[in-house]
Amino acid sequence: MKDISCTLLVIGAGPGGYVCAIRAGQLGIDTVIVDAGRPGGTCLTVGCIPSKALIHAAGEFDALKRMASGKGDLGIRAANATIDLGITTAWKDGIVARLSSGVSSLLQKARVKIIHGKARFRDGKTVEVETETGLQIIRAESVVIATGSEPVELAALPFGGPVLSSAQALSLTQLPNKLVVVGGGYIGLELGTAYAKLGSQVTVVEAMAQVLPAYDSELVQPVMRRVSERGIKVMTTSKAIGLSPRGEALVVEERGVRQELPADRILVTVGRQPQVTGFGLEDLDLDRAGPFLQIDDRCRTSMRGVYAIGDVTGEPMLAHRAMAQGEMVAEIVAGRNRGWDSRCIPSICFTDPEIISAGLSPDDARSQGIEVKVGHFPFAANGRAMTMHDEEGFVRVVARADSHLVLGLQAVGAGVSELTAAFALAIEMGARLEDIAGTIHAHPTRSEAVQEAALRAMGQALHL
Numbered sequence: 001m002k003d004i005s006c007t008l009l010v011i012g013a014g015p016g017g018y019v020c021a022i023r024a025g026q027l028g029i030d031t032v033i034v035d036a037g038r039p040g041g042t043c044l045t046v047g048c049i050p051s052k053a054l055i056h057a058a059g060e061f062d063a064l065k066r067m068a069s070g071k072g073d074l075g076i077r078a079a080n081a082t083i084d085l086g087i088t089t090a091w092k093d094g095i096v097a098r099l100s101s102g103v104s105s106l107l108q109k110a111r112v113k114i115i116h117g118k119a120r121f122r123d124g125k126t127v128e129v130e131t132e133t134g135l136q137i138i139r140a141e142s143v144v145i146a147t148g149s150e151p152v153e154l155a156a157l158p159f160g161g162p163v164l165s166s167a168q169a170l171s172l173t174q175l176p177n178k179l180v181v182v183g184g185g186y187i188g189l190e191l192g193t194a195y196a197k198l199g200s201q202v203t204v205v206e207a208m209a210q211v212l213p214a215y216d217s218e219l220v221q222p223v224m225r226r227v228s229e230r231g232i233k234v235m236t237t238s239k240a241i242g243l244s245p246r247g248e249a250l251v252v253e254e255r256g257v258r259q260e261l262p263a264d265r266i267l268v269t270v271g272r273q274p275q276v277t278g279f280g281l282e283d284l285d286l287d288r289a290g291p292f293l294q295i296d297d298r299c300r301t302s303m304r305g306v307y308a309i310g311d312v313t314g315e316p317m318l319a320h321r322a323m324a325q326g327e328m329v330a331e332i333v334a335g336r337n338r339g340w341d342s343r344c345i346p347s348i349c350f351t352d353p354e355i356i357s358a359g360l361s362p363d364d365a366r367s368q369g370i371e372v373k374v375g376h377f378p379f380a381a382n383g384r385a386m387t388m389h390d391e392e393g394f395v396r397v398v399a400r401a402d403s404h405l406v407l408g409l410q411a412v413g414a415g416v417s418e419l420t421a422a423f424a425l426a427i428e429m430g431a432r433l434e435d436i437a438g439t440i441h442a443h444p445t446r447s448e449a450v451q452e453a454a455l456r457a458m459g460q461a462l463h464l
């Protein structure tokens, strides 16, 4: 097979890698992208997209079940609700297939050469790929490592048999009767809630004193109320010891006391680790930040011409961060003067209700010695929330006490994920409380709670 020479080689076609390659192609850079799996990476194939499809289906089924139970206040009654998880999974697979082939088309449109196979470094500028038709050598002036991350496996609970990784939990065709989730972070709570809505009896085992430790307790409380209403059992300050001798239960230790939790499936979601082994990276001896690749504000690694983006570079391991890094690196390779200057990377936890955060929380700001004004506005006082029959949660705004510069915005509530754009925009544009308060927010919407939270921080709330 003839060797390939190119200007830019991207290893990994997840959201970081494919966005980098598309932008590079648009800028006229001769670009090759290699992936061992399907275009779209973790996000598209076993992450963001399939999990949100399952969460949506579970929410629809749950609403129907409540109507069928005759309990709803809306006067809607339905007959006995049922779900065929095989059909749900097939629908989800269809979305993944459409988006993955969409990524291939976008890469082709940008004239990026796609090579399927596992890449392996020979040196910092040369990579070999095991393709279906033989070994392909690629030489590049610049290389972007966008190999992403993989689930952390617990030594006492290796994946296999009843022990599932998140990827396996997204492709079940039979509903587990009793599901124990080890790790109450993003994936554990998102998928644990979805399975509880689908009808599984769910227990979450979390090592820390609170689930979703990435968010403060004020934001997590409304989620915990719902979790308890759904009958999900949460064990905090607890650790999984291993399977019981006959394998039909999980042995758990809670504050020194051991017990067996019967389980037909155990989902382990205790974090993700960078994909840095098995492809010759060790020989490049790049600087590390813990297990991750160390990068500077231009995503440069310690080797000239070698960049790294996305999950392989550490927290926050989010698709939109990977994409933003990918776009930036493509422009840098094209000779443009770019550096990482984003003021915030918004985050969403797709629990019920959803939690969102952009910028600093009140505690973050205070721990930096900043005096702040904090305004809350509850959805219980928002007309749109009432008409949508879900008044749980609130919006919170954090601003400097002296200048009213908005440092952070958070919310918890139904459908608040769509507010992240407004939150990030306010912070990026250096908004002050007066800017948010003085912007006409359309009625009736949940976003009015953002304006009211800003007004409240200034002691001027109109609807509370």
Ligand code: FAD
Residues within 6 Å of the ligand: 011, 012, 013, 014, 015, 016, 017, 034, 035, 036, 037, 038, 040, 041, 042, 043, 044, 046, 047, 048, 049, 051, 117, 118, 119, 120, 146, 147, 148, 149, 166, 167, 187, 275, 279, 309, 310, 311, 312, 317, 318, 319, 320, 322, 350
């Ligand atoms: P990845 O998406 O992991 O892609 C890396 C790619 O590199 C893969 O396609 C892999 O096949 C390829 N690769 C690796 N090694 C090689 C090699 N040697 N040769 C060739 N190819 C290689 N983030 C959000 O922002 N929002 C969400 O709602 C969200 N939900 C998630 C839900 C789940 C269940 C999971 C697991 C993750 C979720 N994430 C979410 C995180 C998100 O998926 C990641 O942050 C994102 O995919 C990282 O992108 P990436 O490009 O760095 O790597």
Ligand code: NAD
Residues within 6 Å of the ligand: 154, 182, 183, 184, 185, 186, 187, 188, 190, 205, 206, 207, 208, 211, 212, 213, 238, 239, 240, 269, 270, 271, 272, 316, 317, 318, 347, 348, 349, 350
């Ligand atoms: P996570 O870091 O969100 O949560 C892991 C949880 O497991 C933590 O609460 C931790 O305290 C707990 N834990 C660790 N070891 C444990 C043990 N031995 N026993 C019990 N609990 C233990 O990790 P995750 O849920 O696996 O998700 C991985 C990453 O994927 C996230 O950090 C996030 O970046 C990304 N993700 C994002 C979204 C989103 O944006 N909506 C959704 C899913 C995943």
